[in-house]
Amino acid sequence: MNIQWNDRRTRQFITNVGLITSDGPFGPDVMAAEWTHHISYSPSLIAVNVRGHDATAHNIIESKEFGINLAGEEQNVVCSICGRYSGRDVDKVAVLKGMDVKFYNGSKIKAPMVSGCAMNAECKLQRYEEIGDHIMFVGEVVEISADENVKPLVYHNGKYWMLREIIEKPSPDVLTKIEKLAEQFKK
Numbered sequence: 057m058n059i060q061w062n063d064r065r066t067r068q069f070i071t072n073v074g075l076i077t078s079d080g081p082f083g084p085d086v087m088a089a090e091w092t093h094h095i096s097y098s099p100s101l102i103a104v105n106v107r108g109h110d111a112t113a114h115n116i117i118e119s120k121e122f123g124i125n126l127a128g129e130e131q132n133v134v135c136s137i138c139g140r141y142s143g144r145d146v147d148k149v150a151v152l153k154g155m156d157v158k159f160y161n162g163s164k165i166k167a168p169m170v171s172g173c174a175m176n177a178e179c180k181l182q183r184y185e186e187i188g189d190h191i192m193f194v195g196e197v198v199e200i201s202a203d204e205n206v207k208p209l210v211y212h213n214g215k216y217w218m219l220r221e222i223i224e225k226p227s228p229d230v231l232t233k234i235e236k237l238a239e240q241f242k243k
């Protein structure tokens with residue numbers, strides 16, 4: 057089946073917002089991508105799904121590298137700017153600098169990295185494949201850092217959210233009950 061963009065049922069997903077930086081035929085660029093996921097530990101791989109006509113896709117295919125900058129709670133406006141314009145038409149890095157957003161030079165890739173994020177990962181393109189109406193770019197992480205003082209921005213139902221309180225994992229009593237059941241239903 058096909059599901060339209062913004063269908064109320066798919067709005068139940070909760071994601072990060074990745075600020076994907078790249079530098080290629082369209083120059084330095086940064087887009088917002090909720091479809092940003094860590095998919096392997098060894099090697100460490102991060103996948104991002106991008107529409108084929110976006111400047112980011114062309115930049116990554118040419119340069120074979122990209123940056124993943126996970127937006128923090130205070131970067132909602134940054135995300136909206138990155139998602140509103142295309143690097144085909146607007147120099148978003150310059151716009152963001154005009155909004156006092158800071159960038160730094162990555163040590164392993166040419167694309168600029170966004171300062172003040174929850175996590176920054178520099179990636180070398182490992183593979184890419186057209187899947188449905190997006191291209192999945194899989195990047196191998198070659199440099200990574202995180203700032204635990206910055207809480208990641210949450211994206212859900214087309215809106216930005218903050219993480220709220222922690223919900224406890226199962227108590228020892230509940231765990232004992234679960235383990236008994238798992239023992240009983242062992243295959």
Ligand SMILES: Cc1cc2nc3c(=O)[nH]c(=O)nc-3n(C[C@H](O)[C@H](O)[C@H](O)COP(=O)(O)O)c2cc1C
Nearest residue numbers: 087088089090091106107110111112139141142143
């Ligand atoms: C919060 C948010 C999340 C987004 N997630 C994605 C995504 O996962 N994949 C995608 O292709 N576009 C996504 N977009 C839209 C792109 O950011 C938008 O098309 C952007 O203009 C592409 O920029 P570019 O042409 O400079 O690459 C998102 C936009 C916003 C605001």
